[in-house]
Amino acid sequence: MRRKIILFFDGGVDDAFALWYSVRNPDLDVRGVVGDYGNMPRDIAVRNAKWLLRQLGREDIPVFAGCARPMTGERPVFFPEVHGTQGLGLIELPLVKESAGELHELLPWITPDVTILELGRMTSLATLMLLYGERWKGVQIYAMGGAFGVGNITEVAEANVYGDPVAAQLVLTSGADVTLFPLHVTMKAVLTPEMVSQTPLTALYEPYWRYYHSKNPALSGAPMHDLLPAFALTHQEALGFIRRNVDIVTDNGRCRGQTIADFRPGAKEAAAPAGTRLAWELEGAVFAEDVLRVLQN
Template sequence: MAYNVLLFSDPGIDDSFAIMYALLNPDLNIVGIVSGYGNTPKEQSVKNTAYLLDLAGREDIPIIAGAAGPLSGESVQFYPEIHGPEGLGPIKPPDSLQKVEVHDFNKILEIINEYKGDLIIVNVGRLTELALMFVLYGDNVFKDVTAFYIMGGAFLVPGNISAEAEANFYSDSIAANIVMEKAHNIYLYPLNVTNKAIITPEVINYLSENSPTPFRPLLKPAFDYYFKAYQKNIPGIKGAPFHDVIPLMAITNPEIVRYIPRRVRVEEFGKAKGKSIADFRPKPDKEPPETLDNIGMEADIQKFVINFMEVFLQGDFGKK
């Protein structure tokens, strides 16, 4: 039986591969995609999502417009050097996709009600939209959601946008802290796990020749652009980390990630803004059990690569 997933994302390249993976994985049933600012402005994020759904022939999946910026009201910095001017590296979604039906936040409530008690929320972008749901609808808005799978944070490793912080937590640190404190049954995938989720050019070259899916023409140009950016930032890196695929893969392959239960808080302001904090001492302070989050600490990267390839090589694409 497939897991029902409501996906929050901001497609740049990494998120786009996560969306492709989710659409191709027969064990995941994507019931909606919330697209907001992050790697690209909100409008571009929505357009990129629409393009991927169009390629997949999955226009039945509702697109929900997310936020245009963080709760702090600060201006947003985008990263065209990593994700390209339009978020898909050198690829430009066709202009014919401009008249896409986009839903507002009420659609999230509808989806939660429709899949009551049988819905996983996966968040691989900024956490603004999830925090806004708590602000708009109260602390119990997600009570019927089974679990939250979130890409964010960095524990015992450096950040990737500042010395201390990972980008999703840094870009809206207020939202990140709200979500980590108010959401329940959280599985968190920080940089200490996702940095190692490396896909190499050899894997992408193989898939770009053999994948039977309609995404095949995108794989190599998008990856090459992303990989070049990583080679500049991390000399000697052998591939590009697909941070956002890991949370989706962990739903259907729970053995891939090893977790530690700790309460996570996020520094909201100052020099350590966006830093994820947890108590890793041998005898951590006692916290109420309901406040503990499952922090991903290690991942089986060999299994990650094998599963990634298997999903992109499936012939019965799109059969849900």
């Protein structure tokens, strides 16, 4: 049976790879896409999602407009130096506002047999949880976010959680069954330029790869952070997981957005379904092989 998913998408390159992979994967059934602010502004994320779905011949998949700024009320910061000026690498499209469903219209689609794939800031997801909390008990959520060690947006914080730590804390304590894919694991989800050249997505990848290579010339390829949770939906055997109670620093100090859990010797696993399941290890070769197989179709 194909796994039903709703994908929360914030308009960047690795999001685009994840959307393309999810739609092309014969084992996944994408029921809807939410365009959120994050790597790009909300309206560009919506437009990018709809453009990608047109390229895939899947305009039947509905797109919903999520939140435009975080629960903290701040003006979001975007990342064109990483994802290209419009979030699609070298591809630039007309700056038009696409029509999309309202966020609340997504609610009937949230059923126990649907998995949420959260690839950006968790603001829209947290908003739905605040409004309809009981509906989320036990719902499976696969989310890219967090850093246990070295961060990317700061020394200790990963960008998705840092962008709205209040929303992330709410999601992790909502009663949903959350699997979190932190930075040290997603950094292993690497696609090389040679691999991507065998797919239709080279134009998206090129500036994204240049950015990562400029930061660390030792890298063989670019980490596809948001692609890893999509891969994990059908390839649990390629990852190792642990379960911990996770807290997030929500204060606006130096440690804002830091994810904290107990990894001291003798620390106990949180009993399921309490706590957060953390992806902790990845067989990178299995990831790359499967992703290429799907993207080449």
